[in-house]
Amino acid sequence: MDLAYCRVSTTAQDLARQIDAMHAAAVAEEHIYVDKRTGANMDREGLTALLAFARPGDRINVLTLDRLGRNMRETLNLVHDLTERGIFLRTLGDKLTVDTSDPGPGTDMAIALLAMFAQMERIYMLERAAGARAAKQARGLPTGRPVKLNATTRAGAAQRIKDGAIPEQVAADLGISRSTLYRELRKHREGTIANQCEKGS
Structure with missing residues (x-):
């Protein structure tokens, strides 16, 4: 059975592009699991429900590997756990193709590289945010989160x-x-x- 997982980092972001890709891959609507949570940790309701539902022989589809997570170690551990359970993983939009139903050194290398790139991007993002805060502090501007609602x-x-x-x-x-x-x-x-x-x- 084909399952799918879609994630964005905040409630303000839109899942439509990812969900459309899953529909195009013939994944049934009821088998698409979603989260609007950061990928920095694996404690997410949609992901937890997906992992509890998946059975040996199922295949989990994601648009890109970084939708699973942006922590390299936990992402690699999750892929390993899925393999141990006989559950396959496929990415639909990564430049490096991942499909663990066709195992081999190339697949393993693609997973490792994509997980590393995702973690590096998160590190750079945090560094950019820290730099922006420092620049605001130097100019005497407020650095806290803006007021959400009036x-x-x-x-x-x-x-x-x-x-x-x-x-x-x-x-x-x-x-x-x-x-x-x-x-x-x-x-x-x-x-x-x-x-x-x-x-x-």
């Missing part, structure tokens, strides 16, 4: 949830994570309480 948007999100909306859907509509939504809702409650106290004094 007071009006927080109030609207709070009202939607009060009216019965699912928090995960509200977060997705706003392009933020569920944990960020909860932090913003807490700010809204604290602001509401503060305003009531001021009016009462």
Whole structure:
């Protein structure tokens, strides 16, 4: 059976291109597992569900190997574990083709190189971010994360949830994570309480 895994790093990013590639590869919609989480670690709901479902003889399709993860050791360990379980892995969009149903030195080398490139890119990304923060500090500019929602948007999100909306859907509509939504809702409650106290004094 062909299965698929698609991942983007944040809730604001779009999975459509990856999912379209899986449809083109004839993977059934119900067998496509997705995550909107960083690839820096392997603790992801969609990936966990996929690994629990997969059986010997199944094949997991990803667009590129870095969708599995950007930590070289954990990615290689995952590929090894899949091989031990008799589960195959295929990439659809990498320049170096990976298909573990056709094992050999070339496949092993492609996996190792792609995993190394993914980790190097993550290291460079972190270095660029650190450089940007340092440049802002040198100019006296703020370096923290920008405010996700303003007071009006927080109030609207709070009202939607009060009216019965699912928090995960509200977060997705706003392009933020569920944990960020909860932090913003807490700010809204604290602001509401503060305003009531001021009016009462």
